[in-house]
Amino acid sequence: MRQKIVAGNWKMNKSFQEAEDLLDEILEIMEEEKGENPQMVICTPFPYLELATDMMDEFHPKIGAQNVCEFENGAYTGEISANMLNSVGVEYCIIGHSERRKYYAENSGSLVKKLDLLLNEGITPIFCCGEVLEEREADKHFDIVRAQVEEALFHLNSDEIRNVVIAYEPVWAIGTGKTATSAQAQEMHAYIRALLNVKYSKDISEEITILYGGSCNAKNARELFSNPDVDGGLIGGASLKAEDFFKIYKSF
Numbered sequence: 001m002r003q004k005i006v007a008g009n010w011k012m013n014k015s016f017q018e019a020e021d022l023l024d025e026i027l028e029i030m031e032e033e034k035g036e037n038p039q040m041v042i043c044t045p046f047p048y049l050e051l052a053t054d055m056m057d058e059f060h061p062k063i064g065a066q067n068v069c070e071f072e073n074g075a076y077t078g079e080i081s082a083n084m085l086n087s088v089g090v091e092y093c094i095i096g097h098s099e100r101r102k103y104y105a106e107n108s109g110s111l112v113k114k115l116d117l118l119l120n121e122g123i124t125p126i127f128c129c130g131e132v133l134e135e136r137e138a139d140k141h142f143d144i145v146r147a148q149v150e151e152a153l154f155h156l157n158s159d160e161i162r163n164v165v166i167a168y169e170p171v172w173a174i175g176t177g178k179t180a181t182s183a184q185a186q187e188m189h190a191y192i193r194a195l196l197n198v199k200y201s202k203d204i205s206e207e208i209t210i211l212y213g214g215s216c217n218a219k220n221a222r223e224l225f226s227n228p229d230v231d232g233g234l235i236g237g238a239s240l241k242a243e244d245f246f247k248i249y250k251s252f
Ligand code: PGA
Pocket: 009, 169, 173, 174, 175, 176, 177, 213, 214, 215, 216, 234, 235, 236, 237, 238
């Protein structure tokens, strides 16, 4: 059965103390939920990853990073490798987020390398894809997402693709308060699953977790998650408050 996931993306927010306080609050609320489905994932900024993995119980929640270097190791000043993430207990890593595509020129070429390095370290990539507003308005959203998925993921074999989580995040919905409708989300998720079915197999496509991201909050999560192909969410703003994030987690 495919894993339901609610993942928080803290982005570049919180001081060390604030991060520790938020993690404490989440742990307290989650005490009762230990080992339960869905899986909660918290993607903190790099400096707090070790704190976060140390604080977490071995069952729940899991800790993720928000980026990784496309090179294995060596003279890449300022970068963080997949092996470093693994060595501090990180189990998930967001890649291909639209903010990184836009501000840091992340593209399919570097994403292929990042995916391979993460999978080698046993870290689950959360691969983001999604169209910008002009692309949706020009009715190109399916073509854009297909190209992103094919270029970055389709070099993986059947065993590898099983270990990838996909997040569909329409860029026009990220941090804007403008959520995709439940029907728009379902339609794109079903499309992505159909691509996986054609490339791999029906069984594999049914196993892969596809998250929705973009202004998902405690009010709209239940409707979004009720769709058959929406397996949870990648949550930005609403993951910065323990109570809101927990409400989303309980929205299945
Ligand atoms: P948002 O961000 O929930 O604040 O829209 C989602 C994301 O960027 O992953």
